Amino acid sequence: MKAKHVKIIVKKEFRGLLSERTILLAILLQLFVALFSSFLMVGLTSMYDPSSLSKYSRFRYNVAYAGNDSSLNDYLILSRDFRVYSMDLSPAVTALKERKLAAVIYVPDTRPDAEGPVKITLYTLQNDLQGTIVNVKLKDIFLTYEKELRYVRQDRITEEPVPLTLPATSGGGDFYEFVYGLLIPLLVFMPAIIASALVIDLITEEYQHETLETLISTPVTFTEMVWGKVIACELLVPIQAGAWLFLLLINGIAIANVPGIFLQVTAASFIPIVIGALTALHYRERTAAQFIFSTALVVAILFVLALPANPLNLVTRLAVGEAGADQWLILAGVVAVGVLLSVLLNRYADKVGRERLAG
Amino acid sequence: MGALSDIATIARWEVKRTLTQMSRDTLPLAVILFVLLVIVMGFAAQSGMHLQDGIYTIGVDDPVVAQLIASDNRYSVYQLDRDTLWNNYRAFDAIIVRGHVWAIDTDKGRAAVKTLERDYAKYTASVYNRQEDLFAAYPLWIDTQYVKSELNFTATQSGQYVSSRPGNAPPVPEGEVIRIPTPSPTLEFSKEELRSGLTRTEAANTQISRYTEMLSPSSGPGLGTFKTPSQLAPPLPFDSIILIFVFIFPLYFSSQFFMMSIMNERIERKGELLLSAPVANTSIILGKMLPYLVMMLALSAALTLYIKAPLTIILPLVPVILFFLANALAIGMVSRSFKELSFISIFFSTVATSYLFFPSIFANVHVIAMISPLTLIIFTLQGTAWTATDYLFSTALFWLTAAVLFYIAVQNFNEERLFSEHGLLTRIREFIAGSMREDHPFLSLFLLSAFTIPFVFMIQLMCLVLFFNLPMPYSLILLILFGAAIEEVAKAVGIYTLYMKDPAFLSWKNLVLACGATAIGFLIGEKLLLFVTLSQITESIFGSILFLSLGVLWIPLLLHFGATAVFAVSLKVGGVKWRIAGLLFATLVHCLYNLYFIMGWLK
Numbered sequence: 001m002k003a004k005h006v007k008i009i010v011k012k013e014f015r016g017l018l019s020e021r022t023i024l025l026a027i028l029l030q031l032f033v034a035l036f037s038s039f040l041m042v043g044l045t046s047m048y049d050p051s052s053l054s055k056y057s058r059f060r061y062n063v064a065y066a067g068n069d070s071s072l073n074d075y076l077i078l079s080r081d082f083r084v085y086s087m088d089l090s091p092a093v094t095a096l097k098e099r100k101l102a103a104v105i106y107v108p109d110t111r112p113d114a115e116g117p118v119k120i121t122l123y124t125l126q127n128d129l130q131g132t133i134v135n136v137k138l139k140d141i142f143l144t145y146e147k148e149l150r151y152v153r154q155d156r157i158t159e160e161p162v163p164l165t166l167p168a169t170s171g172g173g174d175f176y177e178f179v180y181g182l183l184i185p186l187l188v189f190m191p192a193i194i195a196s197a198l199v200i201d202l203i204t205e206e207y208q209h210e211t212l213e214t215l216i217s218t219p220v221t222f223t224e225m226v227w228g229k230v231i232a233c234e235l236l237v238p239i240q241a242g243a244w245l246f247l248l249l250i251n252g253i254a255i256a257n258v259p260g261i262f263l264q265v266t267a268a269s270f271i272p273i274v275i276g277a278l279t280a281l282h283y284r285e286r287t288a289a290q291f292i293f294s295t296a297l298v299v300a301i302l303f304v305l306a307l308p309a310n311p312l313n314l315v316t317r318l319a320v321g322e323a324g325a326d327q328w329l330i331l332a333g334v335v336a337v338g339v340l341l342s343v344l345l346n347r348y349a350d351k352v353g354r355e356r357l358a359g
Numbered sequence: 360m361g362a363l364s365d366i367a368t369i370a371r372w373e374v375k376r377t378l379t380q381m382s383r384d385t386l387p388l389a390v391i392l393f394v395l396l397v398i399v400m401g402f403a404a405q406s407g408m409h410l411q412d413g414i415y416t417i418g419v420d421d422p423v424v425a426q427l428i429a430s431d432n433r434y435s436v437y438q439l440d441r442d443t444l445w446n447n448y449r450a451f452d453a454i455i456v457r458g459h460v461w462a463i464d465t466d467k468g469r470a471a472v473k474t475l476e477r478d479y480a481k482y483t484a485s486v487y488n489r490q491e492d493l494f495a496a497y498p499l500w501i502d503t504q505y506v507k508s509e510l511n512f513t514a515t516q517s518g519q520y521v522s523s524r525p526g527n528a529p530p531v532p533e534g535e536v537i538r539i540p541t542p543s544p545t546l547e548f549s550k551e552e553l554r555s556g557l558t559r560t561e562a563a564n565t566q567i568s569r570y571t572e573m574l575s576p577s578s579g580p581g582l583g584t585f586k587t588p589s590q591l592a593p594p595l596p597f598d599s600i601i602l603i604f605v606f607i608f609p610l611y612f613s614s615q616f617f618m619m620s621i622m623n624e625r626i627e628r629k630g631e632l633l634l635s636a637p638v639a640n641t642s643i644i645l646g647k648m649l650p651y652l653v654m655m656l657a658l659s660a661a662l663t664l665y666i667k668a669p670l671t672i673i674l675p676l677v678p679v680i681l682f683f684l685a686n687a688l689a690i691g692m693v694s695r696s697f698k699e700l701s702f703i704s705i706f707f708s709t710v711a712t713s714y715l716f717f718p719s720i721f722a723n724v725h726v727i728a729m730i731s732p733l734t735l736i737i738f739t740l741q742g743t744a745w746t747a748t749d750y751l752f753s754t755a756l757f758w759l760t761a762a763v764l765f766y767i768a769v770q771n772f773n774e775e776r777l778f779s780e781h782g783l784l785t786r787i788r789e790f791i792a793g794s795m796r797e798d799h800p801f802l803s804l805f806l807l808s809a810f811t812i813p814f815v816f817m818i819q820l821m822c823l824v825l826f827f828n829l830p831m832p833y834s835l836i837l838l839i840l841f842g843a844a845i846e847e848v849a850k851a852v853g854i855y856t857l858y859m860k861d862p863a864f865l866s867w868k869n870l871v872l873a874c875g876a877t878a879i880g881f882l883i884g885e886k887l888l889l890f891v892t893l894s895q896i897t898e899s900i901f902g903s904i905l906f907l908s909l910g911v912l913w914i915p916l917l918l919h920f921g922a923t924a925v926f927a928v929s930l931k932v933g934g935v936k937w938r939i940a941g942l943l944f945a946t947l948v949h950c951l952y953n954l955y956f957i958m959g960w961l962k
Binding site for chain 1 (some may be wrong): 396
């Protein structure tokens, strides 16, 4: 196998990608995914934990308190989030419908130390962003009241949990696990999936467009051609992964060990790419090859994720700076599998090439 | 009858060919992979997902606490004595000394505390759930009653908070007071029913729910409307969202086969035989599509039956299936090579999935969720009723875009188009040109711009979903810019196509006529679709930007005409080089118009 020939093929494939501007689509895709990951983060914080948005916290919501008096009323009055009105239930709920109130709370005549529970009825607006915010704020007050009631009834509790005092959370840290434990590993491995789908396209295209004959008439051997395509796809991986890491960095997400992630991703991506090439050589037809490959990929990814210390977990730990010496062990394992698969690919491509020459 | 039997014949061919074309071992291998998938899923369920193992380092002085938190493999737990912990606290994200948690003041430290907090809440719940006297452990229950507001969607978005008027007197309802029955002071469930509800919440605390928790404050399904205070938070319909992936993924997968089948006809002119058969294009396309349509419907039905959900789930899925197939057809017809096909289809699937998926996250929170048909599926799964109007609202765009794409495909299903080797953008232009009648250019322009409306709305709604969360002035500005640009591109397409076909066509007289036809078509399309479907969104401030032109008729008509004319004139005077500049000018005009009205509106 001559390096020069492989290089020719690599160049040819890159030219093809550039001339079709498919690479442009890939970049667009990347930006789009980046846009909606940020959407996911901002959106979910504001929708599901609206209190984290400071602009809402200055506001005092009007709530109505109906029914019997209790210390819940005091908690509400003391809270800086609410303005409490004592009202009758029916006019209060009607006012709620007219959006003059944000919530109505009805408290029954149940003694704090009664046998049964205290059942409070909370009326809020359906499908409403503000209703959600009010609910989140009310939750804190209900929790305080629950604590008080639990304290009143503590003689009846037989087993208390081990006490643990947590510092008051001042917001922040909400999306740490989402970013580092999900987004980063998925994003840096996405190029690997794209690249392995691409290698299947490149190889099956030669078969289905019957362009193999012209290639065979050049001094490039079949095996060299296959390797050229594999390497072209492999080269795309660090470029794309780098673009991701760069996008994350300009978004202010600090990544502890960028070179380490590069190394792991580039090494690990080689495995699906070679498997993709093998599948393509076997089927010689895109539909079947892509179908089998993508199904196999789903199985493989699920399996890998279920193993402790898998490469995706390693990327997470590298990103947060918690990776120990075991990263080199994992890298060695990944490289070993890659070498094994390369030998397999080499043999298979040689065999297919010989068959072609024979007729 | 003839057409029907043609379709049936072609469908039979398609099935037979697909089965023979797949080499012999594909199907058995697929079955093996499927079995493997089931096994691996079982294994993963048992061993858990190990994506976030060891991201936090925690030091603990007490063996009991150490054991407690070590059950979560996100922590690397070190049990050391107090002094060592205090002296080396910088080596840890958090330390726990004498039952007190101390964390480093970094994002990571705070995240560690959040995680500890959730784990501890779960642990406390598990202790309390075992209490004999459940109502001592859970003394407070909340029954949430949702009230439908007469003013929805508009109010919060336009910056109006509920009664911002300060005052000491309680608010007095303006309308007639409706009698609300006094709620009963007792729960409708027995103690053991409540306990099993609580334990179910506890059991739901698996490896998967960990990924939901980081997105939403911990909560769980209570019993009906009854919840303990800690369960009181809008539930992220995560189970349903996962189910949606289960539904959408096979559909996307199957549409890939259709895409490939169309592409295969084009490789090496293989489809010539089919084209030369005395069969209408419509029959060929429908015939080729039929097996995939049946397969997708069958898959959806099987999945629905498997999860024992009501079959009404299929209703919102039908337009989605057609939309996927129409796009598969279009992509299969325009791409030049396999890699182009791959990239375009990956791009399409990402965009389509996000359009379908993201709004549905807010199914329980916000009306914006209704623009996705998947929200209806979530509602069906949750047992929330939806109406025919809801259905029309969330699926109309899917029906319409699918229909338009099919029409364009049928018009262009010929040798010249299928086997051409032009670049992507040229091909798209050719396709549009192929769908226009040469003898009636103005009628074609009118219809074309009317039929771009569903696409324009879809993209604009996508922008709405994406920008919805940015802080207020930015989201408005971006929406104004993008909304205008998208509309201008849509209106320019027809005139540009005609110009590229024959630059001489664009005489000054024809230019005026063409702009007129485009503007009228656009306006009528917009009005029609809005009246039918989008009234909910148009009432909000975002809607008023996107669909501002709904007011008096002649002003928006003038705007559409003017902006289109800006583009057409730049094209005529400057030639093709000026197309981008022309678009930018037109967008600018459109933005200024919108700004003028919004400014006026804001005052």
